[in-house]
Amino acid sequence: MNTQFGDRLLHGADYNPEQWLHDPQVLKQDIEYMKKAGCNVMSVGIFSWAALEPEEGHYNWEWMDGVIQSLHDNGISIFLATPSGARPVWLAQKYPEVLRVSSDRHRNLYGARHNHCYTSPIYREKIKGINEGLAKRYANHPAVKLWHVSNEYGGDCHCDLCQDAFRAWLKRKYGTLEQLNAQWWTTFWSHTYTDWSQIESPAPHGENGTHGMNLDWRRFVTDQTLDFMQHEIAAVKSYNPELPATTNFMYYYDGLNYFKFKDTVDIVSWDSYPTWHKTADLDIAIDTAMNHDIMRSIKGKPFLLMESSPSMTNWQSVSKLKKPGMHILSSLQAIAHGSNSVQYFQWRKSRGSSEKFHGSVVSHDGSSDTRVFQEVADLGGILQQLSDVASTNSQAEVAIVYDWENKWAIENSQGPRNKGMGYIEEVQSHYRALQKQGITTDFVDMECDITGYKVVIAPMLYMLRSGFEQKLRAFVEQGGTLVMTYWSGIVNENDLVFLGTAPHQLSDVAGVVSEEIDGLYDHEQNSGRVIQAFGGSEGSSLKGSYTCSKLCDLLHLEGAESLMVYNDDFYAGRPALTHHRFGEGETYYIASHFEEGFYDDLYSDLIDALTLTRPVDVKMPQGVYAVARSNDKVQYLFVQNFTFKSASVPSLDAEWMSVTRNVDLSKAWDLEPYEVLVAKRELE
Numbered sequence: 001m002n003t004q005f006g007d008r009l010l011h012g013a014d015y016n017p018e019q020w021l022h023d024p025q026v027l028k029q030d031i032e033y034m035k036k037a038g039c040n041v042m043s044v045g046i047f048s049w050a051a052l053e054p055e056e057g058h059y060n061w062e063w064m065d066g067v068i069q070s071l072h073d074n075g076i077s078i079f080l081a082t083p084s085g086a087r088p089v090w091l092a093q094k095y096p097e098v099l100r101v102s103s104d105r106h107r108n109l110y111g112a113r114h115n116h117c118y119t120s121p122i123y124r125e126k127i128k129g130i131n132e133g134l135a136k137r138y139a140n141h142p143a144v145k146l147w148h149v150s151n152e153y154g155g156d157c158h159c160d161l162c163q164d165a166f167r168a169w170l171k172r173k174y175g176t177l178e179q180l181n182a183q184w185w186t187t188f189w190s191h192t193y194t195d196w197s198q199i200e201s202p203a204p205h206g207e208n209g210t211h212g213m214n215l216d217w218r219r220f221v222t223d224q225t226l227d228f229m230q231h232e233i234a235a236v237k238s239y240n241p242e243l244p245a246t247t248n249f250m251y252y253y254d255g256l257n258y259f260k261f262k263d264t265v266d267i268v269s270w271d272s273y274p275t276w277h278k279t280a281d282l283d284i285a286i287d288t289a290m291n292h293d294i295m296r297s298i299k300g301k302p303f304l305l306m307e308s309s310p311s312m313t314n315w316q317s318v319s320k321l322k323k324p325g326m327h328i329l330s331s332l333q334a335i336a337h338g339s340n341s342v343q344y345f346q347w348r349k350s351r352g353s354s355e356k357f358h359g360s361v362v363s364h365d366g367s368s369d370t371r372v373f374q375e376v377a378d379l380g381g382i383l384q385q386l387s388d389v390a391s392t393n394s395q396a397e398v399a400i401v402y403d404w405e406n407k408w409a410i411e412n413s414q415g416p417r418n419k420g421m422g423y424i425e426e427v428q429s430h431y432r433a434l435q436k437q438g439i440t441t442d443f444v445d446m447e448c449d450i451t452g453y454k455v456v457i458a459p460m461l462y463m464l465r466s467g468f469e470q471k472l473r474a475f476v477e478q479g480g481t482l483v484m485t486y487w488s489g490i491v492n493e494n495d496l497v498f499l500g501t502a503p504h505q506l507s508d509v510a511g512v513v514s515e516e517i518d519g520l521y522d523h524e525q526n527s528g529r530v531i532q533a534f535g536g537s538e539g540s541s542l543k544g545s546y547t548c549s550k551l552c553d554l555l556h557l558e559g560a561e562s563l564m565v566y567n568d569d570f571y572a573g574r575p576a577l578t579h580h581r582f583g584e585g586e587t588y589y590i591a592s593h594f595e596e597g598f599y600d601d602l603y604s605d606l607i608d609a610l611t612l613t614r615p616v617d618v619k620m621p622q623g624v625y626a627v628a629r630s631n632d633k634v635q636y637l638f639v640q641n642f643t644f645k646s647a648s649v650p651s652l653d654a655e656w657m658s659v660t661r662n663v664d665l666s667k668a669w670d671l672e673p674y675e676v677l678v679a680k681r682e683l684e
């Protein structure tokens with residue numbers, strides 16, 4: 001990445017000059033303002049198909065030529081987009097097959113975004129034409145640094161072409177109908193297939209209760225989207241194979257398994273729009289940080305924050321403004337967790353249509369004398385000051401398993417709860433405790449390598465796929481620490497329940513067998529009490545009782561020791577937290593979803609027992625957390641206050657020097673409301 005952009009942080013926005021071609025003064029003013037705001041990159045062309053190809057086969061490149069050259073002449077780089085996210089009207093009118101068919105089998109009318117079929121040969125032919133035209137003209141332009149492929153890929157199509165492609169995908173996976181029927185368990189309700197043509201995608205008015213089919217459809221949609229993206233990338237790389245490509249991912253997007261894209265994109269990027277100030281800002285910050293860390297973990301490298309809002313959105317239930325300071329804080333939070341850019345949707349507000357009131361750097365008044373513009377400009381100055389952060393990365397000793405396919409299976413399992421199984425909430429409970437204590441965390445799915453970590457946390461590992469149980473077994477045998485939870489080791493990759501004890505092939509690793517699981521109503525709670533000090537130390541943080549909810553696993557000990565037991569209900573006295581030695585390592589099994597304090601105390605003890613690395617060994621005040629990035633020579637520390645109150649931070653080691661303001665960090669110091677302070681220390 002640094003070979004394209006240099007060792008610098010990027011600052012910019014989505015820029016849509018085609019909306020302003022009628023007023024040349026706008027482009028002139030925009031460039032003046034971009035330089036004033038410290039912007040060094042713009043994403044151009046994201047929804048420009050109709051402006052570039054107003055009629056089939058007739059291209060209009062002149063306006064794009066002028067925009068690219070003007071930006072380049074003023075020292076501004078370009079992420080050049082392919083326009084597949086929104087097709088022109090003439091394309092849909094002449095070739096209606098490119099429009100999607102919904103799950104109820106109705107073909108959509110023209111409109112919206114991503115309303116197109118990824119399978120359609122005509123759509124693929126037309127996007128290949130426009131992409132090759134862009135590449136031939138601009139791929140070797142010195143201003144163009146990255147291909148921004150499409151925009152927020154998403155959705156599925158159920159047309160006849162996609163049905164045929166789905167059947168072909170299934171034939172490649174299963175080989176025979178007999179094997180498909182066995183793995184989908186189609187004898188239930190007499191749903192056995194006797195011909196491939198009988199298989200269709202899930203439908204609200206048809207088949208939607210065959211869980212193996214539901215999973216395979218989601219996998220097919222991921223694979224078909226990825227195949228379309230590879231088709232796009234092949235076209236744009238035909239004239240300059242060295243120019244990297246990305247596509248912008250979305251917040252917890254459920255429709256695609258993003259880990260599957262890691263070998264196709266050169267750089268991961270995503271669009272972040274937190275609902276700041278809706279609840280406690282630290283909670284929102286932890287949620288956002290988790291998404292940043294997932295994106296960084298997909299390739300294990302710095303990513304790009306491709307979109308954010310400098311002020312507000314216009315599509316959330318309430319379009320809340322960022323309070324003063326929050327824009328810089330939230331932007332540097334992204335940098336702290338591995339982003340090498342801060343970019344916005346959008347540079348200048350549109351006059352009309354669905355996002356005319358979405359936040360932007362330049363508002364409808366066309367002025368740079370605004371609060372938002374000043375914060376953007378202030379951030380631009382900070383990013384220039386922190387330019388060599390771009391050469392650093394995050395270093396993690398802990399990995400949390402976050403697996404899209406496991407999430408799909410849990411939410412479709414029709415198990416102990418049919419609403420609120422809480423997979424993300426359980427993952428976040430572990431992540432939150434680690435972040436509050438300054439522990440950098442990676443995320444992995446079941447296809448990732450886990451051998452380099454000290455700790456692997458596998459919340460709600462309901463599905464086991466890709467031989468992951470063997471990876472976990474080897475990890476613990478060789479000295480790793482595994483943390484497991486309830487609702488684990490239940491089904492295989494096709495949602496077929498394993499016969500025998502649960503967790504499947506891990507009961508000896510955990511030293512427990514799960515016999516039953518109790519679903520708690522939303523108004524119900526149980527609790528667990530500590531009966532044995534963590535690690536035998538009377539000074540451990542884990543003590544007393546902790547409430548639990550949602551699900552309670554009923555365990556038998558099969559070699560493990562019980563650290564906590566349930567207090568209530570017919571399973572009072574049964575294990576709620578266990579510990580087991582296996583090989584050279586150990587496994588902890590958490591039998592329920594506990595209150596926040598439980599995870600704080602458990603991980604405080606575990607961090608101390610395993611001497612996990614914190615960037616600073618101080619207890620941060622409520623609402624403040626710190627995270628670090630480093631290379632072999634330097635480490636940067638980002639101390640972030642997600643409260644509207646000043647916070648007193650304990651003194652840091654003497655080698656830390658403040659970068660963003662003049663303060664002696666060797667003494668206790670105050671962090672202002674919504675402030676982030678960046679410090680650095682030399683490692684050589």
